[in-house]
Amino acid sequence: MPSTHLTFESRQAHRNWLETQAPLPLGFRVGTTRFEFTPAEVAKTARMTLTLLALEEPTPSFAAMFTRNAFPGAPVIVGRKRLAEPRLAAILVNNKISNVCAPGGVEAAEEVAAAAASLLGVGAREVLPSSTGVIGWRLPVDPMRTALPGLVASLRPDSALPAAEGITTTDLYPKVRRAVVGQGSVVGIAKGAGMIEPNLATMLVFLLTDLAVPREELRLALAEAVEASFANITVDSDTSTSDTVVLVSSMRHQAPERRLFHEALGRVCRDLAEDVVRNGEGVHHVVRVAVRGAPDDRVAREAGKAVANSPLVQCAVNGNDPNVGRLLAALGKYAGPSGMALDPERVRVRMGGEPIFSGGAMRLDAKMEQRLHRQLKEAELYACVPPADGLTFRPPVDFPRHERAVEIEVDLGLGDGACEVLGSDRSHEYITENADYRS
Amino acid sequence: MPSTHLTFESRQAHRNWLETQAPLPLGFRVGTTRFEFTPAEVAKTARMTLTLLALEEPTPSFAAMFTRNAFPGAPVIVGRKRLAEPRLAAILVNNKISNVCAPGGVEAAEEVAAAAASLLGVGAREVLPSSTGVIGWRLPVDPMRTALPGLVASLRPDSALPAAEGITTTDLYPKVRRAVVGQGSVVGIAKGAGMIEPNLATMLVFLLTDLAVPREELRLALAEAVEASFANITVDSDTSTSDTVVLVSSMRHQAPERRLFHEALGRVCRDLAEDVVRNGEGVHHVVRVAVRGAPDDRVAREAGKAVANSPLVQCAVNGNDPNVGRLLAALGKYAGPSGMALDPERVRVRMGGEPIFSGGAMRLDAKMEQRLHRQLKEAELYACVPPADGLTFRPPVDFPRHERAVEIEVDLGLGDGACEVLGSDRSHEYITENADYRS
Numbered sequence: 025m026p027s028t029h030l031t032f033e034s035r036q037a038h039r040n041w042l043e044t045q046a047p048l049p050l051g052f053r054v055g056t057t058r059f060e061f062t063p064a065e066v067a068k069t070a071r072m073t074l075t076l077l078a079l080e081e082p083t084p085s086f087a088a089m090f091t092r093n094a095f096p097g098a099p100v101i102v103g104r105k106r107l108a109e110p111r112l113a114a115i116l117v118n119n120k121i122s123n124v125c126a127p128g129g130v131e132a133a134e135e136v137a138a139a140a141a142s143l144l145g146v147g148a149r150e151v152l153p154s155s156t157g158v159i160g161w162r163l164p165v166d167p168m169r170t171a172l173p174g175l176v177a178s179l180r181p182d183s184a185l186p187a188a189e190g191i192t193t194t195d196l197y198p199k200v201r202r203a204v205v206g207q208g209s210v211v212g213i214a215k216g217a218g219m220i221e222p223n224l225a226t227m228l229v230f231l232l233t234d235l236a237v238p239r240e241e242l243r244l245a246l247a248e249a250v251e252a253s254f255a256n257i258t259v260d261s262d263t264s265t266s267d268t269v270v271l272v273s274s275m276r277h278q279a280p281e282r283r284l285f286h287e288a289l290g291r292v293c294r295d296l297a298e299d300v301v302r303n304g305e306g307v308h309h310v311v312r313v314a315v316r317g318a319p320d321d322r323v324a325r326e327a328g329k330a331v332a333n334s335p336l337v338q339c340a341v342n343g344n345d346p347n348v349g350r351l352l353a354a355l356g357k358y359a360g361p362s363g364m365a366l367d368p369e370r371v372r373v374r375m376g377g378e379p380i381f382s383g384g385a386m387r388l389d390a391k392m393e394q395r396l397h398r399q400l401k402e403a404e405l406y407a408c409v410p411p412a413d414g415l416t417f418r419p420p421v422d423f424p425r426h427e428r429a430v431e432i433e434v435d436l437g438l439g440d441g442a443c444e445v446l447g448s449d450r451s452h453e454y455i456t457e458n459a460d461y462r463s
Numbered sequence: 464m465p466s467t468h469l470t471f472e473s474r475q476a477h478r479n480w481l482e483t484q485a486p487l488p489l490g491f492r493v494g495t496t497r498f499e500f501t502p503a504e505v506a507k508t509a510r511m512t513l514t515l516l517a518l519e520e521p522t523p524s525f526a527a528m529f530t531r532n533a534f535p536g537a538p539v540i541v542g543r544k545r546l547a548e549p550r551l552a553a554i555l556v557n558n559k560i561s562n563v564c565a566p567g568g569v570e571a572a573e574e575v576a577a578a579a580a581s582l583l584g585v586g587a588r589e590v591l592p593s594s595t596g597v598i599g600w601r602l603p604v605d606p607m608r609t610a611l612p613g614l615v616a617s618l619r620p621d622s623a624l625p626a627a628e629g630i631t632t633t634d635l636y637p638k639v640r641r642a643v644v645g646q647g648s649v650v651g652i653a654k655g656a657g658m659i660e661p662n663l664a665t666m667l668v669f670l671l672t673d674l675a676v677p678r679e680e681l682r683l684a685l686a687e688a689v690e691a692s693f694a695n696i697t698v699d700s701d702t703s704t705s706d707t708v709v710l711v712s713s714m715r716h717q718a719p720e721r722r723l724f725h726e727a728l729g730r731v732c733r734d735l736a737e738d739v740v741r742n743g744e745g746v747h748h749v750v751r752v753a754v755r756g757a758p759d760d761r762v763a764r765e766a767g768k769a770v771a772n773s774p775l776v777q778c779a780v781n782g783n784d785p786n787v788g789r790l791l792a793a794l795g796k797y798a799g800p801s802g803m804a805l806d807p808e809r810v811r812v813r814m815g816g817e818p819i820f821s822g823g824a825m826r827l828d829a830k831m832e833q834r835l836h837r838q839l840k841e842a843e844l845y846a847c848v849p850p851a852d853g854l855t856f857r858p859p860v861d862f863p864r865h866e867r868a869v870e871i872e873v874d875l876g877l878g879d880g881a882c883e884v885l886g887s888d889r890s891h892e893y894i895t896e897n898a899d900y901r902s
Contacts, residue, residue: 065827094798094805095791125791125807127824159788160825260774265792335699335774335889336897343898349598352564353704356534366533368564385566386599388504414849415891450774452854452894458778459890 031426038197038423045202046185049209049234051080051274055178056190061167063121065160074168074175075117075190076140077230079274082111082150085236087243089250091267097122098129099153100266102137106152112272113150115230116140118168119193119215120157124265132163139169143176156193156215156228156266184232188213191228194457196422199299203288206280208234212292216300227300229254229269231292234276237285245289246271253293256325257446259304260454261333301446302405302424306417306453309341309403310429310446317434318441319364325443330358331432332447341430342449344404346396348373348380348388351432359436370437375399377431403428408452417452470865477636477862484641485624488648488673490519490713494617495629500606502560504599513607513614514556514629515579516669518713521550521589524675526682528689530706536561537568538592539705541576545591551711552589554669555579557607558632558654559596563704571602578608582615595632595654595667595705623671627652630667633896635861638738642727645719647673651731655739666739668693668708670731673715676724684728685710692732695764696885698743699893700772740885741844741863745856745892748780748842749868749885756873757880758803764882769797770871771886780869781888783843785835787812787819787827790871798875809876814838816870842867847891856891 032038048054058073088107090100106112116137123129133155138148155163180186188198192215199214212231237245250269271289279285302310313331318324331337334354340347351373359366373381376399378392409420429446471477487493497512527546529539545551555576562568572594577587594602619625627637631654638653651670676684689708710728718724741749752770757763770776773793779786790812798805812820815838817831848859868885 065829066832067829092799093792093795094803095795095807122788124788125820125823125825129824158786159792160820160827161788261772265788265795333700335893339894339897342894345898347597349561349563349600349704352534353532353598356532356704357700359533360531364533368534381564384564385568386564388599390504390506393505408854410853414853415847450894451898452891454774455778455781455889455891455894458775459782459784 029427032423035423042185042198042200043183045200046183046188046211047202047209048181048184049211049232049274050276051234052232053078053080053179053181054184054187055175055180056186057171057175057178059167059171061164063164064162070120072118072120072164073190074171075187076114076175076179077187077232078114078144078179079112079272082113082146083273083275084111085239085242085273085275086112087246087271088152089246089269091265093265095125095265097124097155097266098126098133099123099155100268101130102133103152103154103268106149109149111150112152113146114140114144115152115154115270117154117191117228118163119191121155121161121163122157122159122266123155123163124159126160126162128162132165135165136163136168140172143172152270154228154268159265184211184213187230191215194305196303196419197424199296199303201292201295201299203292205284205288206235206277208277210235210288210292212296214296214300216303227254227267229296231269231271231289233271234274235279235285236275236277237273237279241282242271242273245286248286249289249293252290253297256443257297257301258329258332259301259307259448298446301448304448305457306419306451307448308405308451309400309449311341311432311448312429313432313434313445313447315434315436315445316442317436317438319439320441321443322441323364324441325445327355327358327434327436328443328445330354331434332445335450338448338450341400342451344397344400346375346393346400348375348396349386351375352381352386355434364438367437372435372437374433375431400430403430415456417456419453468866471862474862481624481637481639482622484639485622485627485650486641486648487620487623488650488671488713489715490673491671492517492519492618492620493623493626494614494619495625496610496614496617498606498610500603502603503601509559511557511559511603511607512629513610514626515553515614515618516556516626516671517553517583517618518551518711521552521585522712522714523550524678524681524712524714525551526685526710527591528685528708530704532704534564534704536563536594536705537565537572538562538594539707540569541572542591542593542707545588548588550589551591552585553579553583554591554593554709556593556630556667557602558630560594560600560602561596561598561705562594562602563598565599565601567601571604574604575602575607579611582611591709593667593707598704623650623652626669630654634742635858636742636863638735638742640731640734640738642731644723644727645674645716647716649674649727649731651735653735653739655742666693666706668735670708670710670728672710673713674718674724675714675716676712676718680721681710681712684725687725688728688732691729692736695882696736696740697768697771698740698746698887737885740887743887744896745858745890746887747844747890748839748888750780750871750887751868752871752873752884752886754873754875754884755881756875756877758878759880760882761880762803763880764884766794766797766873766875767882767884769793770873771884774889777887777889780839781890783836783839785814785832785839787814787835788825790814791820791825794873803877806876811874811876813872814870839869842869854895856895858892
């Protein structure tokens, strides 16, 4: 469950709330800049935003986790090496091109990072590069270098919101979450499953704190928080080549009790993870699948993801259609080949609190169907608007109207394993976003 | 690769060709009937087609394979038991309701089968029931029983086409494939990933032969043929609760050499499997992913399915967009967590014959992009037609214009494992088909 249950009447109301989340922790500055360039691979102008997250002093306390995709981006390859460095001074983020499997990609990432480091007066290996965008294209190193002085000049110590906006691509809105704990705070920003045009869904998350949590402890805390948040979300099952979560401390305030820091970090991560799903491409409904009674937590997560990733479940939810048999089919397609000793007699499934499956059979009637339909409508973020050209679907809102979700509960009746997975529906807007020809 | 490379100019040309595939093997009769009824779960009239595939004499030689979904339909539960029976006399198929996890489902399936058996003058356990449609709803046993005498009266020994049509739901066209071998033939029909309104994607395949292949041999041949055909296809990754493939011999002609029968059966299964994908819901492109160099065939299949099931690959193909980086991302999301020792330097990927990835990097330029775009257009079955109401997308053709596919080749550079997976794109028509509210 989210730590908040907000509703927003307007984009302005949402912006006002974002401002309350955005105050930077002590010791950080952020800046952004934007420029045009021509990619080497297509004969067309493109736009790139550079975002810089800089520490006032390089810190020994930083943590990062990266995609498990077997074709990681160059910034991921570089980032893994950075974990062994004694200090981190800044994170340089670009959108538009993810720098994945491009010829000379690692060298390009290092070159731009070194140029930024030189301007900041820090070591080249104290800058972590991070990229999102098209796979296979080359970074425009020269235009990026040209843009760096303006970027450094734009650094400000007040709000994380410019950075939260700078890293977005086709996200409908920026995502910022904050927890105040002890004398300091934890502030996180996320680039969600929105797509850049020319596109690849990529998640980038940057978490900043001024609490003096030491490096090893920070890395443990991040692993734990990610496991309970970003590891449990899915929009379209396509693990990016660039997924990156970074946590940096400026060490300005005394660390609070360990438990309090973990709680604060966990809350920011869970809320940001839900924000990422809620602002996923074409998402009309967030779907929360709470699985318990699994042999272990891993199986609970996989079962939950099987439901959340089922195209037929996704489409039914999109149509506010309580076609609940599809939940069973999705669970069963995972459980059948898994070798798990599932006994349908012991399985229980609820949707919106309604007991739809128990004792080995569905329990459906026309009145329950109406109640489920109403619940689906209430959890809808927006209804599909037929596009003027007949084909190009666009969401009619650019802020999250509410934080409601379609609530699905599954008890596998086998053990103590549990997991809450967040997914979404599948819509015409997703197809439009991802089927448009790029060039 | 398909055993044919047909193109069709019109629905009539396709029908004429279907007739050439439809002559029933000796010893079989088929019939169909249709009626209206009111399901117990919604206050609305629905339509059901019953299809009967009957042997002139009960046969000891029959084989069947069923879904691995952990919530199998009642007909699957009954069918598994039928495999131990000495003889099979008929298969009774209904659409609209899949009889999955419905209260009293097994009893209902047995009751209808027994009523059909009685009319046919055979034993109740010599009739195999088979169902496709909504999960969780109850079979309308009384209206089905009432329809049975008319169904039995409709039995004819000439063409499989009425049965191929009777088992379809929202399939755009019936699917029949035939191989002549020795003195007899193998004829197969398939209900594809078309959806019934109210819907669940289900594959039913019935294969009929008059070749006297004994039961045990028939079962081995079916397992082998399914492994090389239906096991390698995907439209939306949602394993049905009802998937069923049945092979029945009327034993009228001497069996040919073992190898010849296996070849003929294999060809019919592969062609039907491709037909099922080509007529999948909203399919604009068939995508063939040929993987080799895998540690073993299982890994090759899983890697191929990771590509074929990637929503982002599917959407790019739908938009004729050679966004080939997504192929890499999809391969990598499977390979990364799999523990396979993939070396990107040794991986090679081709699309439409173009070498898009080698030596650890993408090899892209604007001219290759144009060639790939052209190939994608050529492999397109139809272009999206903006719907009159702005939302309800329907395919503009009801026959397959050609048998071309988007050809993707992957060499993992690891071993001798290989598999050819058939998948499809993801379109507005798929969303429309599956998001519409049922009742």
